[in-house]
Amino acid sequence: MADALISMLLERLASTTYEYIEEGVKLALNVKEDVEKFTRTLQVIRAVLEDAEQRQVTDQAVKIWLDELKDISYQMVDVLDEWNTDILKQQVEKQESEGDPNALVTKKKIAKAISGDYAPSSNELDEVLQCMSRSIQGKKFLLVLDDVWTDDPKKWEQLKVPLIQSGAKGSRILVTTRKLEVANMMRATPNMINLEGLSDEYCLAIFNHMAFPNGDVDESKAFGDISKKFVRKCKGLPLAAKTLGSLMQNKRTMREWKEVLNSKIWDLGKVEQEVFQPLFLSYYDLSPTIKSCLLYCATFPEDYEFDRDDLIKLWMAQDYVISKGHKEKGTTGDAVFDNLVAQSFFQDFEKDSDTGTITSCKMHDIVHDFVQFLTRNECLINDYNEETTNESKILGDKVRHLTLRYVPEGPLPLSISSYNCKNLRTLATFDSRITTVDPNLISQLKCLRTLNLSGYSIKELPEKIGELIHLRHIDLSYNDVLEKLPDTICGLYNLSTLRFNDCSKLETLPQNMGNLINLKHIYVDYCNNLKSLPKGIGRLTSLQTVDVCQCGGDNDEAFQIGDLRKLNLEGRPEIQLVGDATDKSEWTNSSSSSVEILNALRPHPDLESLNIRDYNGTTWPNWMLSLHNLRFLSVGSETQCELWPLGKLESLETLTLSSMDGVRKVGVEFLGLEDQPSFRIRSPPLILFPKLKRLHFYRMSNWEEWEGVEEWTKEASEITIMPCLSELEIEYCNSLKALPDFLFKTPLQTLEIYGSDRLSERYEEGNGEWAKISATIPNISIKRRYR
Numbered sequence: 001m002a003d004a005l006i007s008m009l010l011e012r013l014a015s016t017t018y019e020y021i022e023e024g025v026k027l028a029l030n031v032k033e034d035v036e037k038f039t040r041t042l043q044v045i046r047a048v049l050e051d052a053e054q055r056q057v058t059d060q061a062v063k064i065w066l067d068e069l070k071d072i073s074y075q076m077v078d079v080l081d082e083w084n085t086d087i088l089k090q091q092v093e094k095q096e097s098e099g100d101p102n103a104l105v106t107k108k109k110i111a112k113a114i115s116g117d118y119a120p121s122s123n124e125l126d127e128v129l130q131c132m133s134r135s136i137q138g139k140k141f142l143l144v145l146d147d148v149w150t151d152d153p154k155k156w157e158q159l160k161v162p163l164i165q166s167g168a169k170g171s172r173i174l175v176t177t178r179k180l181e182v183a184n185m186m187r188a189t190p191n192m193i194n195l196e197g198l199s200d201e202y203c204l205a206i207f208n209h210m211a212f213p214n215g216d217v218d219e220s221k222a223f224g225d226i227s228k229k230f231v232r233k234c235k236g237l238p239l240a241a242k243t244l245g246s247l248m249q250n251k252r253t254m255r256e257w258k259e260v261l262n263s264k265i266w267d268l269g270k271v272e273q274e275v276f277q278p279l280f281l282s283y284y285d286l287s288p289t290i291k292s293c294l295l296y297c298a299t300f301p302e303d304y305e306f307d308r309d310d311l312i313k314l315w316m317a318q319d320y321v322i323s324k325g326h327k328e329k330g331t332t333g334d335a336v337f338d339n340l341v342a343q344s345f346f347q348d349f350e351k352d353s354d355t356g357t358i359t360s361c362k363m364h365d366i367v368h369d370f371v372q373f374l375t376r377n378e379c380l381i382n383d384y385n386e387e388t389t390n391e392s393k394i395l396g397d398k399v400r401h402l403t404l405r406y407v408p409e410g411p412l413p414l415s416i417s418s419y420n421c422k423n424l425r426t427l428a429t430f431d432s433r434i435t436t437v438d439p440n441l442i443s444q445l446k447c448l449r450t451l452n453l454s455g456y457s458i459k460e461l462p463e464k465i466g467e468l469i470h471l472r473h474i475d476l477s478y479n480d481v482l483e484k485l486p487d488t489i490c491g492l493y494n495l496s497t498l499r500f501n502d503c504s505k506l507e508t509l510p511q512n513m514g515n516l517i518n519l520k521h522i523y524v525d526y527c528n529n530l531k532s533l534p535k536g537i538g539r540l541t542s543l544q545t546v547d548v549c550q551c552g553g554d555n556d557e558a559f560q561i562g563d564l565r566k567l568n569l570e571g572r573p574e575i576q577l578v579g580d581a582t583d584k585s586e587w588t589n590s591s592s593s594s595v596e597i598l599n600a601l602r603p604h605p606d607l608e609s610l611n612i613r614d615y616n617g618t619t620w621p622n623w624m625l626s627l628h629n630l631r632f633l634s635v636g637s638e639t640q641c642e643l644w645p646l647g648k649l650e651s652l653e654t655l656t657l658s659s660m661d662g663v664r665k666v667g668v669e670f671l672g673l674e675d676q677p678s679f680r681i682r683s684p685p686l687i688l689f690p691k692l693k694r695l696h697f698y699r700m701s702n703w704e705e706w707e708g709v710e711e712w713t714k715e716a717s718e719i720t721i722m723p724c725l726s727e728l729e730i731e732y733c734n735s736l737k738a739l740p741d742f743l744f745k746t747p748l749q750t751l752e753i754y755g756s757d758r759l760s761e762r763y764e765e766g767n768g769e770w771a772k773i774s775a776t777i778p779n780i781s782i783k784r785r786y787r
Contacts, residue, residue: 067377067398074400074423077319078447078470081494085469088493092515129158133166140168144176147303147365151181197236204231206238210245210344226257233277239344239366240278246344247282279370282343292320293336294345297363298371298379299401299426306346307360308337313497313521317450317472318425354632354654354694355609375401384408384432400425407432412441412453421445425470428452439464449473454499457481466491475499477523482506490515497521501547504528514539521545605629608651613637620644631691635660636698647672647688647721658698667707671721689722696729703733708740722746730756734785738762744776751777755785 143163150156163173175186183192198206207227212220220227230248234240251257260281283291293315300306312333315321321333340346341358348362363371372379377398384406402424404412412434421427425447434453439462445451448468455478465471466488474489476482477499483506489495490512500506501523507530513519514536522537524530525547537543609632620641630649634656641662646655647670657663671688697703725746730736732755739759751773753759763769764782774780 071398074425074447081470085493088517089491092493092517129162133162136163136171137166138168139171141171142174143172144174146176148175148177148182149179151179151185153185156185197234198238198241199236200228200231203234203236203238203241204228206241207231207234207245207248210242211248213249223254223257226254226261229261237278239364242344243282244278246342247278247285249342276370276373279367282345283370283374286339286343289320290336290339292318293333294340295371295375295379296320296401297368298375299381299403299428300363301381301403301405301430302365302368303362305348305360305362308358312337314426314450314473316496319449379403381405397423399423402427404429405431407434409433409435411436411438423447426450426452429454429456432456434458437462443467446470451475454478459483461486461489463488465489468492470494472496476503477501479503480505484508485510487512492516494518499523500527501525502527503530506530509534511536513537516540518542523547608632610634611636625649634658643670645669645672650690652689653691653724654694654696655692656696656698657700658696660700661702663700664702665705665707666703667705673719685718685720687720687723689725690720691724692722693724694727695722695725697731697733698729699732700736701732702735704735704737706736706738706740708742726750728752730754730759732756732785734758739773744772748777750779751781753782755783757784760784 141163163171175182175188177183183189197203204227207230208220211223211227230244231241234244247260248257251260263281263284283294286294296315296318297306297311312321315333315336321336337358341349341361345363345367346361347364349358350360351357352359372381379401380399381403382405384404400423402421403426407429410433412429421441421444424445427445427448428450429452432455434456435458437453437458442462443464445468447470449470450473451465451468451471452473452475454475458476458479459481460483461476463486465486469492471492472494473496475497478501480503482500482503485506487510490510493516495516496518497520500509502525504527506524506527509524509530511534513534517540519540520542521544523545524533533546537546605626606629607627608629610627610630611634613636618641624644625648627649629651631651632654633646633649633652634654636656636658637660641660643657643660643663643666646652673686673688721742723746725743726749728743728748728750729752731752734756735758736756737758753763760782761767761784763773764784765774
């Protein structure tokens, strides 16, 4: 990780030295020269780091040197960060002096307890076991316990007794584990099956599938002999074959393959290192930035489900990656995530149904063991149980990232005392019941960048949190008793992400939040008592995400609709009007307010996905047809508007329209044609909805007619409509009479009609129009409402 820290230092030195000179900030005499000299020294050190990173595994002296280098690098990063914070503070004070016009969780306990993600109290555990006993009473069951690590006989007896007493004869328990001690503890050794590794033949198939993803037979033959040598080093482990294959995918010369095959990594001796050998090869092939991001995953428990966007924000909080809007300044989080996916460090993907983009994933348990092995002195996961006392534990001054699990009800434990937590950069908690945070403890976390205290019952944060100037990421979501935040939080000028969603008792946010000039993401959804956002939010030009934008009506101290004009929001902002929620100086009725809201939210022209809900205006925003890169559009509102000419959106792939009560007819205007019979087709022939693949209509209760182009112009044969359409869904559109003829000329593969009785009566099997649709559409599902 030292190479990543050195790279980060070099980037920070460059930006700190030059960017702020351009902004007119005076640096101390000779600082620029000293920084340049130090930069040259770091570049010399970085030149030998790659070899040192590999030698540290077997050479203790090299490891000590690298550890010392990391300590110094961390300190230097923090010094530069303090310098940068002073500059940000000057910028905020300058804004204020010039005068700114805008300055004025129970239902999951059983499942979590069984899976091990939750540490219930004795009473709750009894409740879980009783529930389990009732569910299997008198029944024959097969229980699979996968990847068991605990060899505590007491815990096994607690689970085993109700299973034996309640289940029917013939029930079985199947356990998988990598520890012989677990089998001994369960007295299962007579029935134990030792899984052998895969044969070289199967490993070679996995390796070739990853190394030659295009199935190039000639290429795989050219590398056939050396591929077999790689496979023999996999020792029958499928993950090793997959990882090595991914590594070799972008290496296309025999010289590159031989360099990997002859690497010193294969000479490592320890058992755990032998298991990790293929992973070491892939790891050392990564850039310093990607290495840092991979190793940060060691702060999460095994089998944790990573949310893509959240993980990237946490990487950004550590300055490993930069935001999407600054691609020219470094590697983006999306690029790092995609690279780790391609290198097979992640698995078990969940994907967005529209875009196909990976939204979440997990890490294979062996990969998780690997990153924890590499960060064993820096990343610590500390589990608590009923025997754990509140005494201070020595963490070691090398620990930078600490995760606490199963902390009992009460204060944040003293296991992170002022004696040994001064170097922490991450403090996260999972599955705990923390109720208070000691101010003295907070004041010692001087280097902290990420604080995650989500999901608990913390009523308030200490004022001293304002002293943690390096903080980038605060997550207090799902705290059901949190009422307010300290004003001192507004002095955290480096803060990038704030999460307060599902804090049901949170009533206000500090008025000076406009000082958080680096804030990019704020989440306040389901904060039901939060009446409005502070007015200062409107001047946060770095803000990219606001999940719910609550406007304050007549409250001059609150965020107003007009302030939306100053924001450049990304993602899918949701605008929620609270109370009157109108700025009386600009709008006089709710429908015109809705129009102005959307017009104020003019998105970036490169926007690819847009979701509009609960819009009650009478006209559509003036920027809609300028979104030439828009691929996914969803509109769900009880508006009285007619439809836009959406056929002109040349990149649109998925369109979902629902609850649009103002729509009675979908005509040629929707396709993007002019409503004039005198219109003439021009060369080249017109293509409407050129990329649309999926079209969905839901609950369009007043929609009666869907018009094609045949009735409108004789030149219809020169018009191509929806040439890529593959899926059409129509649900609860009970007034719609018929489908337009042009649909039967599209490559439509799936048609679903549900709860739309007039359409069902016309097109269902056995009726007159069935033959018409079944002749061209292979997959048809038609269901009436009450069948």
